[in-house]
Amino acid sequence: xxxxxxxxxxxxxxxxxxxxxxxxxxxxxxxxxxxxxxxxxxxxxxxxxxxxxxxxxxxxxxxxxxxxxxxxxxxxxxxxxxxxxxxxxxxxxxxxxxxxxxxxxxxxxxxxxxxxxxxxxxxxxxxxxxxxxxxxxxxxxxxxxxxxxxxxxxxxxxxxxxxxxxxxxxxxxxxxxxxxxxxxxxxxxxxxxxxxxxxxxxxxxxxxxxxxxxxxxxxxxxxxxxxxxxxxxxxxxxxxxxxxxxxxxxxxxxxxxxxxxxxxxxxxxxxxxxxxxxxxxxxxxxxxxxxxxxxxxxxxxxxxxxxxxxxxxxxxxxxxxxxxxxxxxxxxxxxxxxxxxxxxxxxxxxxxxxxxxxxxxxxxxxxxxxxxxxxxxxxxxxxxxxxxxxxxxxxxxxxxxxxxxxxxxxxxxxxxxxxxxxxxxxxxxxxxxxxxxxxxxxxxxxxxxxxxxxxxxxxxxxxxxxxxxxxxxxxxxxxxxxxxx
Amino acid sequence: xxxxxxxxxxxxxxxxxxxxxxxxxxxxxxxxxxxxxxxxxxxxxxxxxxxxxxxxxxxxxxxxxxxxxxxxxxxxxxxxxxxxxxxxxxxxxxxxxxxxxxxxxxxxxxxxxxxxxxxxxxxxxxxxxxxxxxxxxxxxxxxxxxxxxxxxxxxxxxxxxxxxxxxxxxxxxxxxxxxxxxxxxxxxxxxxxxxxxxxxxxxxxxxxxxxxxxxxxxxxxxxxxxxxxxxxxxxxxxxxxxxxxxxxxxxxxxxxxxxxxxxxxxxxxxxxxxxxxxxxxxxxxxxxxxxxxxxxxxxxxxxxxxxxxxxxxxxxxxxxxxxxxxxxxxxxxxxxxxxxxxxxxxxxxxxxxxxxxxxxxxxxxxxxxxxxxxxxxxxxxxxxxxxxxxxxxxxxxxxxxxxxxxxxxxxxxxxxxxxxxxxxxxxxxxxxxxxxxxxxxxxxxxxxxxxxxxxxxxxxxxxxxxxxxxxxxxxxxxxxx
Numbered sequence: 001x002x003x004x005x006x007x008x009x010x011x012x013x014x015x016x017x018x019x020x021x022x023x024x025x026x027x028x029x030x031x032x033x034x035x036x037x038x039x040x041x042x043x044x045x046x047x048x049x050x051x052x053x054x055x056x057x058x059x060x061x062x063x064x065x066x067x068x069x070x071x072x073x074x075x076x077x078x079x080x081x082x083x084x085x086x087x088x089x090x091x092x093x094x095x096x097x098x099x100x101x102x103x104x105x106x107x108x109x110x111x112x113x114x115x116x117x118x119x120x121x122x123x124x125x126x127x128x129x130x131x132x133x134x135x136x137x138x139x140x141x142x143x144x145x146x147x148x149x150x151x152x153x154x155x156x157x158x159x160x161x162x163x164x165x166x167x168x169x170x171x172x173x174x175x176x177x178x179x180x181x182x183x184x185x186x187x188x189x190x191x192x193x194x195x196x197x198x199x200x201x202x203x204x205x206x207x208x209x210x211x212x213x214x215x216x217x218x219x220x221x222x223x224x225x226x227x228x229x230x231x232x233x234x235x236x237x238x239x240x241x242x243x244x245x246x247x248x249x250x251x252x253x254x255x256x257x258x259x260x261x262x263x264x265x266x267x268x269x270x271x272x273x274x275x276x277x278x279x280x281x282x283x284x285x286x287x288x289x290x291x292x293x294x295x296x297x298x299x300x301x302x303x304x305x306x307x308x309x310x311x312x313x314x315x316x317x318x319x320x321x322x323x324x325x326x327x328x329x330x331x332x333x334x335x336x337x338x339x340x341x342x343x344x345x346x347x348x349x350x351x352x353x354x355x356x357x358x359x360x361x362x363x364x365x366x367x368x369x370x371x372x373x374x375x376x377x378x379x380x381x382x383x384x385x386x387x388x389x390x391x392x393x394x395x396x397x398x399x400x401x402x403x404x405x406x407x408x409x410x411x412x413x414x415x416x417x418x419x420x421x422x423x424x425x426x427x428x429x430x431x432x433x434x435x436x437x438x439x440x441x442x443x444x445x446x447x448x449x450x451x452x453x454x455x456x457x458x459x460x461x462x463x464x465x466x467x468x469x470x471x472x473x474x475x476x477x478x479x480x481x482x483x484x485x
Numbered sequence: 486x487x488x489x490x491x492x493x494x495x496x497x498x499x500x501x502x503x504x505x506x507x508x509x510x511x512x513x514x515x516x517x518x519x520x521x522x523x524x525x526x527x528x529x530x531x532x533x534x535x536x537x538x539x540x541x542x543x544x545x546x547x548x549x550x551x552x553x554x555x556x557x558x559x560x561x562x563x564x565x566x567x568x569x570x571x572x573x574x575x576x577x578x579x580x581x582x583x584x585x586x587x588x589x590x591x592x593x594x595x596x597x598x599x600x601x602x603x604x605x606x607x608x609x610x611x612x613x614x615x616x617x618x619x620x621x622x623x624x625x626x627x628x629x630x631x632x633x634x635x636x637x638x639x640x641x642x643x644x645x646x647x648x649x650x651x652x653x654x655x656x657x658x659x660x661x662x663x664x665x666x667x668x669x670x671x672x673x674x675x676x677x678x679x680x681x682x683x684x685x686x687x688x689x690x691x692x693x694x695x696x697x698x699x700x701x702x703x704x705x706x707x708x709x710x711x712x713x714x715x716x717x718x719x720x721x722x723x724x725x726x727x728x729x730x731x732x733x734x735x736x737x738x739x740x741x742x743x744x745x746x747x748x749x750x751x752x753x754x755x756x757x758x759x760x761x762x763x764x765x766x767x768x769x770x771x772x773x774x775x776x777x778x779x780x781x782x783x784x785x786x787x788x789x790x791x792x793x794x795x796x797x798x799x800x801x802x803x804x805x806x807x808x809x810x811x812x813x814x815x816x817x818x819x820x821x822x823x824x825x826x827x828x829x830x831x832x833x834x835x836x837x838x839x840x841x842x843x844x845x846x847x848x849x850x851x852x853x854x855x856x857x858x859x860x861x862x863x864x865x866x867x868x869x870x871x872x873x874x875x876x877x878x879x880x881x882x883x884x885x886x887x888x889x890x891x892x893x894x895x896x897x898x899x900x901x902x903x904x905x906x907x908x909x910x911x912x913x914x915x916x917x918x919x920x921x922x923x924x925x926x927x928x929x930x931x932x933x934x935x936x937x938x939x940x941x942x943x944x945x946x947x948x949x950x951x952x953x954x955x956x957x958x959x960x961x962x963x964x965x966x
Contacts, residue, residue, distance in 0.1 A: 039582055043802040045575065046562045046584060046681040048716050078798050080845075082822055089801020142806065271845035273854060276687035276795055278717050 008158035021150035022049030033143035043087035058182040068103025085129035098123035118157035163227035210244040226251040310345025336378020380409035487512040488644040506552030510539035529600040548594025559600040562681040571615040574829035584681025593708035602636030623962035631661030638665040656907025662919035663882035663931025674914035675720035678713030684799040686792040699948035703727035730942035736770025741875030745781035754925035762922040778867040784908040790857035797841025865913040878935040886928035921957040
């Protein structure tokens with residue numbers, strides 16, 4: 001039988017606010033346990049939540065960016081369950097009336113094709129604290145620093161059909177929220193958490209199969225792996241005569257497998273009801289328009305502009321705009337290189353996507369940690385563009401910049417004497433020398449094997465240590481050889 | 486005698502140098518020494534801090550109520566002082582911060598003498614549901630003082646403090662004020678900040694105060710009330726100086742008598758007292774008309790869905806993990822939760838948590854909680870309609886005066902029916918008062934006055950006008966003169 005997968009993603013997006021969603025405590029990551037939790041976060045008797053206005057602004061920006069409806073009135077509800085890292089015994093979330101609903105995201109599937117994935121809803125909620133099981137002997141520690149951190153939980157329609165599509169959707173969403181500046185996007189620190197609801201069904205079936213929810217996926221690569229594994233596993237179970245159990249599963253990155261965490265039989269009745277401590281959130285048209293005016297250029301629009309303004313290919317534009325930091329780096333590089341965007345865009349794109357990306361990849365750095373600044377790279381590109389150095393020398397200069405051997409491309413070129421030789425007298429002596437030293441090759445040329453000119457030019461470049469302008473060398477070499485015929 | 490003076494007189498006498506804040510505090514601490522144990526009115530005494538505070542105020546006096554001794558219901562968080570909510574659950578809890586009410590009164594210059602006994606987590610109408618034992622009614626020590634703010638009401642009635650704070654969720658200020666023969670006001674929902682007031686039912690809880698007269702209440706309420714950015718449900722609206730609104734003139738005021746509050750159930754003796762009080766209001770120039778509030782009979786069932794539902798949620802934080810009572814030697818997490826809560830909460834609190842969890846559970850939510858929200862709107866609608874016709878509503882506070890300790894302790898439904906006249910105003914969020922209006926068999930009877938939203942000034946003035954013409958509020962229980 002042929003099977004198809006039905007996938008929906010729930011993404012927890014941690015909002016990049018200074019303070020928590022319902023308290024004034026800071027949200028900074030990595031502080032000493034329980035130093036970023038105040039009386040409200042600890043749920044002292046008598047304390048009350050007060051909504052952080054930034055959270056509403058950020059959720060509105062998000063809703064606009066996914067073309068969703070912003071609810072004129074949304075309501076916080078209490079979701080009850082007992083757990084030691086949930087101080088109030090309930091989580092403040094949104095249930096019946098979420099702030100954002102009916103949005104969508106277009107993802108690229110295969111060559112140039114796009115697919116629209118519906119977003120059912122995105123609601124606001126507070127994060128819980130953390131239980132630390134490995135710090136104390138025979139006791140669990142509770143760290144409430146994270147308690148009350150604002151989250152948007154974004155729930156897609158079950159319209160994703162493969163692990164690759166799921167990863168594309170998650171990447172697109174990640175790119176969007178970091179563009180909007182509402183999330184730092186750090187998956188290792190849990191700022192962007194993806195849970196995958198996966199089921200399989202016979203191709204063409206209208207009914208959904210029983211789904212599982214896979215958690216603990218902290219990279220796009222793992223997301224793809226986890227979903228692939230889960231699809232395979234479910235097909236194996238069904239084809240082996242078994243049944244899928246509706247359950248929560250945990251992805252284990254070391255084995256690439258998912259394993260059962262808890263089944264829905266133990267699921268709670270959350271006893272949701274509207275939180276009487278908080279008023280409904282009322283959003284008027286003026287607030288939405290103010291947010292709309294604040295929306296930055298989003299990846300799709302930016303990619304289109306990059307193609308038009310910088311003459312980039314669709315693929316290059318897409319690669320550069322996937323992240324706002326990369327796109328900003330690119331634009332700053334071109335600006336530093338010169339005024340002619342159409343001419344300088346392509347080389348800048350090549351430098352960034354190949355040389356720079358290679359270094360970052362090799363050293364495990366993010367673009368924000370790049371050892372070469374956009375100004376430095378732009379300066380280098382400018383020197384290639386004005387023929388001060390050749391492309392080959394440029395790579396040497398780039399390596400020197402990476403190694404921190406100079407403040408700028410100019411400084412390195414100067415210090416290392418890499419300036420290209422364009423003086424025709426100097427070039428002529430190199431050419432004459434090459435002709436004199438290689439009579440066999442000269443004879444071959446004269447016999448009609450004109451391709452050998454490349455070898456002779458190479459000899460000149462070698463002798464000049466790469467500094468001779470290859471175009472001029474080539475021109476002079478051909479002239480001299482032709483004159484000998 | 487110091488304790489016979491009104492708040493205005495105390496403040497003025499101190500300002501005039503007749504005596505100091507230290508003198509006032511010492512006098513009241515003496516009365517507490519003599520009477521507090523008899524009544525079991527206080528859970529915690531803060532004598533040393535009070536003396537220190539009074540001395541500090543004498544060195545640098547400021548604030549409208551500078552030097553005024555006060556007792557806080559033990560539901561208000563007081564920094565560095567045990568705040569128990571009369572529960573074993575919080576018997577070891579020292580609040581790390583002050584409730585807004587405590588902070589504001591402190592800023593006005595009050596001196597805290599101690600923390601008043603109450604029904605556990607404000608759940609009760611008799612003050613028998615306290616981990617620290619029942620409070621006694623100063624008018625008859627075998628009778629209940631009412632609840633849940635029973636300790637506050639008894640303390641003011643016995644002259645242990647000129648004023649006390651309380652909270653009213655379904656009648657917890659008005660009913661004990663009536664039973665103890667003192668003046669008590671529950672302001673409009675949102676008028677007084679709930680921050681630091683340990684939550685029972687968030688959409689109903691409202692802080693207020695007890696004193697010997699409406700005039701005294703006006704002074705205290707002016708200092709307590711107002712918007713608080715830490716409480717999203719507090720209302721951003723200026724607070725008038727309520728005392729300046731006490732003209733004593735109610736001529737031309739239209740007072741509505743809801744038929745439903747004078748129907749079957751109201752005992753004859755209490756009825757006579759209320760009728761006489763209404764005649765007095767007429768004599769003062771008020772017009773009195775009968776009105777209908779047709780949804781009054783829905784109040785008890787509405788309240789006993791909404792309040793327990795919210796309570797079951799608000800009390801989920803008491804889990805034995807971060808503070809408060811934790812059972813000995815839990816074997817696992819479930820055991821920790823189950824035994825900490827079973828041992829830490831008293832039976833009435835557990836009953837309400839179970840009722841609340843039930844009405845919120847999947848499959849019952851619509852039938853109970855959602856329906857109760859709808860009937861609540863109907864009840865609020867009754868007040869809207871009524872206040873289109875009348876300026877004020879007058880009614881009894883309870884069907885009968887205080888009952889003997891133990892009489893209803895085993896019958897929760899009989900106990901719940903005690904609140905039948907106070908619940909509607911709580912559900913609607915309108916301000917209400919209890920004003921001493923007479924006695925039946927030596928036990929006080931209270932007249933309930935209810936005003937439209939945010940018309941505390943009108944409410945207090947009507948009570949003040951009545952108190953200018955009567956002396957019920959000046960009576961002292963025998964033995965507590």
